[in-house]
Amino acid sequence: MIDRYHLRYFLAVVDTGNFSRAAAACNVSQPTLSVGIAKLEKSLGRPLFARTNRRVAMTDAGADLLAHARTIEAGFAAAERAVAGAAVARTLRLGVLSTTPRRWIERFLSTQADRIEIVEGNERELRARLGRGRIDAALTILRDGGGRAVLTEGYSLALAATHPLAGRALIRAEELAHEPMIVRRHCELLSETSRFFTARGVRPFFPARTVSDDRALAYVRARLGITIMPDGFRESGVVRVPLDGFDATREIGVVVAPHADARTLEPALAALTDAIARDADGG
Structure with a gap:
């Protein structure tokens, strides 16, 4: 038989990724939580977590249980709020x-x-x-x-509004051979962008590397360099110009x-x- 506290312990481990943090979240000791998880696994006849010294990972059985556990717990919580006369907080x-x-x-x-x-x-x-x-x-x-x-969007160059190329309708990669470029390290097309410029003999100087698009735009506005970004990024002081041949969307x-x-x-x-x-x- 599965008790509600079994599912609460299970979800706490999933959400925290750690037995000690899960125990703290449930206001129980770690041994108590571990015993509860063991009882749940025994009841189901399958291990729910693969335990190592460094981390806890769900097994296939754990993944199968997860969606059901969240639905059941959400139902319990909604029922408690309804009986108490409280509005259901989502x-x-x-x-x-x-x-x-x-x-x-x-x-x-x-x-x-x-x-x-x-x-x-x-x-x-x-x-x-x-x-x-x-x-x-x-x-x-x-x-x-x-x-x-x-929406579907493309990628284009981001340049400062005062950049000499800012008024162009289209820019060729070869024209950027001596332009410093800002590297958006988290860009999903980072490898493709690098190959695009390398294939055209463009190996620019990189004055900054960042995982923040707001910071990348600030660098562009300050004329530290230019960069390639999805077209949805539009900011004051920055203009967007298509790059010839770069047709990714x-x-x-x-x-x-x-x-x-x-x-x-x-x-x-x-x-x-x-x-x-x-x-x-x-x-």
Whole structure:
């Protein structure tokens, strides 16, 4: 028989990635939590975690249990609130691709009354969190037609508005041979961009490397260098110019986690989609 506290212990380990932190989150001792997990594993007849000295990882059985455990726990919590006469408080755990403009999320958050938890990460990290039930939905790159498409955008050069090439309609890579470039280390096309310039004999000086797009834009505005970014990044003092032959695009959309109730999330996800569409239209 599975008791509720078994599932609470299990979810705490999943969310914290550590037995001692999970015990603290559940206000029990670590031995107590370990015994509870052992009882749950015995009841199910399969190990839920692979334990090593450094970390705890879910087994296939643990992954199978996860979505059911979250649904059951959410049902318990909703029932308790309903009986107590309290309004059901909803929290959307939203994963956000780190290479998306901050304006999109600012616009979205300004429309929301419910609680929102933002979890940033790259595409691989967000997909892993979706699969493990650690987030409910993610704004990320879509591949193979999965998820709800929001927009498709290209990549282009970001230059300071005062840069001599800022007024051009198109720039060839060879014209940038002596231009310093800002490296966006978290860019999903970093390797492709490097190969593009190398194939054209362009090996620029890199005055800065950053994982912050806001900082990259600040460097561009200050004329420290130029960079390639998704077209959605538009800031005062920065102009966007296409790079001849660099035709890469990405499709941005929303992916809902397997455990999540898409109908419950729909109002918030529709607002997110609308916020991005309005920004893309310049509204």
